[in-house]
Amino acid sequence: MKSTTINVGISACVLGEKVRFDSGHKLNRFVANELTRHFSFLPVCPEVGIGLPVPRPAIRLISDQQRIALVEAKNPDNDFTAPMQHYARQKVAELSQHALCGYIVCAKSPTCGMERVKVYKHNRADKEGVGLFARELMTQMPWLPVEEDGRLNDPYLRENFVSRIYCLHDFYQSVGYETEASKINAADVVAFHSRYKLTLMAHNPRMYKQLGQMVATFRDYEPERFFYDYRLGLMQALTYRASRNNQTNVLMHIQGYFKRMLSRQEKQELARVIQDYRIGELPVLAPITLIKHYLQAYPNNYLQQQRYLEPYPQALRLRYNL
Known part of the structure; x- marks a missing residue:
């Protein structure tokens, strides 16, 4: 028998969970007030997923011309690229078993942003990146409707x-x-x-x-x-x-x-x-x-x-x- 539940993935902070680096959230009112009546949300915070605490130091994407890396903003020697890529592959594969019909990601996030994420190069930052988790999501599931919280306005x-x-x-x-x-x-x-x-x-x-x-x-x-x-x-x-x-x-x-x-x-x-x-x-x-x-x-x-x-x-x- 087919399920009538409409499963939608979502960045946990957009659903109101206090999982951001500063212990805050980015609750989206349209999601909370309207979409929760119609969809079953599956919240994910990739940064918490790889074991980072709340609160935690800010992280960012950097480019050294050979690769895009996910590192701690004030201490680039703390490199989370490999753990995030591993987590993203496993988590997206797990989510695919839930017949996802959509995903709402957090804009500008170095893990969840779907476009125009800052990538730091030397002394400048270009808005040309994609969050590492979002990239894996859209690579594994290219048919999936994906949208950022801010664009829902x-x-x-x-x-x-x-x-x-x-x-x-x-x-x-x-x-x-x-x-x-x-x-x-x-x-x-x-x-x-x-x-x-x-x-x-x-x-x-x-x-x-x-x-x-x-x-x-x-x-x-x-x-x-x-x-x-x-x-x-x-x-x-x-x-x-x-x-x-x-x-x-x-x-x-x-x-x-x-x-x-x-x-x-x-x-x-x-x-x-x-x-x-x-x-x-x-x-x-x-x-x-x-x-x-x-x-x-x-x-x-x-x-x-x-x-x-x-x-x-x-x-x-x-x-x-x-």
């Missing part, structure tokens, strides 16, 4: 991240997990892909076509190869922001399904709302809400199964400002 990045988590969870529920990849079957793949056609069109029309071709030639693949390639392509496609133009094209595509059912006045109303969204006067939620209203009056099986119309629980209110 951006409504577009927040919505995109959460929608990817729910999509990956749906994929596992519908198609199976890694341990079941050899048993993947065409019917489940086609049903899943069909639900995400409009979503993919909104995010990346090119990848929408490529993934559709993969599904059409499903029987040409080894089951495990299809599972990994499709999952990776799906998640990479959804990392692209759903642009206003792409969203408008999708909404107009949906509009075409109602051309024989709606009255002239209803058609004009839907066209006006879509146009108002296109020019930025309304959020995308406005035409989607109207479409859902028309779907209640004029049911359509294909549209009603589309995750584009409801990619996550409405209670999260993520489309209000898009």
